[in-house]
Amino acid sequence: xxxxxxxxxxxxxxxxxxxxxxxxxxxxxxxxxxxxxxxxxxxxxxxxxxxxxxxxxxxxxxxxxxxxxxxxxxxxxxxxxxxxxxxxxxxxxxxxxxxxxxxxxxxxxxxxxxxxxxxxxxxxxxxxxxxxxxxxxxxxxxxxxxxxxxxxxxxxxxxxxxxxxxxxxxxxxxxxxxxxxxxxxxxxxxxxxxxxxxxxxxxxxxxxxxxxxxxxxxxxxxxxxxxxxxxxxxxxxxxxxxxxxxxxxxxxxxxxxxxxxxxxxxxxxxxxxxxxxxxxxxxxxxxxxxxxxxxxxxxxxxxxxxxxxxxxxxxxxxxxxxxxxxxxxxxxxxx
Numbered sequence: 001x002x003x004x005x006x007x008x009x010x011x012x013x014x015x016x017x018x019x020x021x022x023x024x025x026x027x028x029x030x031x032x033x034x035x036x037x038x039x040x041x042x043x044x045x046x047x048x049x050x051x052x053x054x055x056x057x058x059x060x061x062x063x064x065x066x067x068x069x070x071x072x073x074x075x076x077x078x079x080x081x082x083x084x085x086x087x088x089x090x091x092x093x094x095x096x097x098x099x100x101x102x103x104x105x106x107x108x109x110x111x112x113x114x115x116x117x118x119x120x121x122x123x124x125x126x127x128x129x130x131x132x133x134x135x136x137x138x139x140x141x142x143x144x145x146x147x148x149x150x151x152x153x154x155x156x157x158x159x160x161x162x163x164x165x166x167x168x169x170x171x172x173x174x175x176x177x178x179x180x181x182x183x184x185x186x187x188x189x190x191x192x193x194x195x196x197x198x199x200x201x202x203x204x205x206x207x208x209x210x211x212x213x214x215x216x217x218x219x220x221x222x223x224x225x226x227x228x229x230x231x232x233x234x235x236x237x238x239x240x241x242x243x244x245x246x247x248x249x250x251x252x253x254x255x256x257x258x259x260x261x262x263x264x265x266x267x268x269x270x271x272x273x274x275x276x277x278x279x280x281x282x283x284x285x286x287x288x289x290x291x292x293x294x295x296x297x298x299x300x301x302x303x304x305x306x307x308x309x310x311x312x313x314x315x316x317x318x319x320x321x322x323x324x325x326x327x328x329x330x331x332x333x334x335x
Contacts, residue, residue, distance in 0.1 A: 003031040004309050007063040009084045010076030012041030013098045015125055017048035019073050022298040024055065029306045033066060034058040038084065040077050060084065064091050071121070071309055074098060078171065078178070082107045089114040089122075094309045096302075098125040100181035100329050103172060112323045121308045123315060124322060126185045128243075130300040133254050133275055133292055134186070137245060141190060145279075146247030150224030152190050153244040154183040156257070157230060157237025165213045165232050173333025174212030176201045180230035181329045186243060187219055187226050188325055189317075194219035194226075199334035204233050217332035228332070250279040251287075259294035 008020055023032040034056035037045045045052075063072065064087060071094035074085045082102035088095050089111060101124070102108045115122040128134050140146055156179050168174035176199070187194075197219055201212040215230040224246075231237060242255035252275070259271040271294060278287030307313040 001310075003027075004029060004070045004306055005031045005033055005066070005068055006071045006073065007033050007058065007066060007069060008035040008073045008075055009038065009060055009063060009088065010041055010074055010080065011035065011037045011045035011048065011052070012077035013044070013075040013081070015098050016041075016044065016075035017051040018298050019075055019096075019098075019125075019302075020048075020051050020055070022302050023073070026299075026302060026306075029303065033069065034063060036060045036063055038076050038080060040080060044077070060087070064088065064093075070094060071096065071305075079103060082111050086111050086114060089118060089120060092118045092120060094121040094123075096123045096125065096305050100177060101326050103177075103330070103335060105327060105330065108326045109323065112319050116319050121305070121315060122319060122322060123305045123308060124317070125301070126182055126317075127297050127301060128182055128186055128257065129189075129317065130297065130304060131254075131258055132295060132300075133273065134243065134257075137243075137252050137254065138190065140250075140252070141245065141247070145250060146245065146252065147249030148223065149190060149245060149247045150221075151244075151246040152187045152226040153246075154186050154227075154242070155229045156180065156183055156241045157234040158232060158241075159235055159237055160213070160232040162207045162209060165207070165209045166211055168213055168232065169209075169211030171333070172330070172335035173199065173201045173215055173217075174203075175230045175232045176212065176215030176217060176228075177329070177333045177335075178215075178230075180215045180217070180228055180332065183228035183230060184217070184329045184332050185325055187228060188328055190245065191219070191221055191226060193324065193328070194221055196220040197328065197331040199332055201334065206233075219332075250277065252277050258297060 023030050036058050072088045074097040085097045171177040200216040213232040219226045239256050241257040244253045272291035276289045278285045308315050
């Protein structure tokens, strides 16, 4: 099987080092030819510099003009993602771009238009699309096992240092833009376009932080209300990251959403996610409960991306889905 020649543009995204590491370790799938650091990425790059040991450092132009290159990953700081993805799309390169994309509707629309015109793979870093339990849940939803879905409740909380909380002020909606976008993706994929979006992000007002470090949005549908919450200030928040889907025939809860075998294996190896499924309509319905171990988020994500590039599978999250999702993320951020 021919390896996919791939390069990474940017080292400033929070996922950049994980992506570089997986490209290195998946040497049977990818030929990782090099990476470029772009303006604004220097601090994050220096923090994770050891990740790039043994990989050629290049300029963006060298990457874009590299002979026989099949694909690029775009891992700049969030606000520059779309800018560099457009450059790659214009060259006809298959793209993995981290989330959530530009703060500009117009720029993101331009990117999608070029990707469609060039007929390239456009793949985004919404990692919960590859979570095994969420994949199972979506299959149950499509089969009708949960009945008519009337509510999705999703939380993705953590606790960030003051500097990171202040950094959130660079983006509309702050934490809702930075991490809550993953939850918008879940709600949109399950329920589709809402009738109304109500942004509720705010700052909790401590430590001289004025950025929206408490992200929240409500989505109104004809048959119910869904909400997402993503905060940077919740002690123990990671373990309370959860997804609850309520239907007329059943309820499913996944908590915490994941434990990553890619990250801190000595810490997470003994951690599990609990899945609760209730289809019994009695008052004290206990339903089914089981646990699942940590898994390789980026292993699954990039194995899937490779299958799209090789033409073995078709990305179910197509160009227009990504376009509409991006607009919904910006609405939820109050942008």
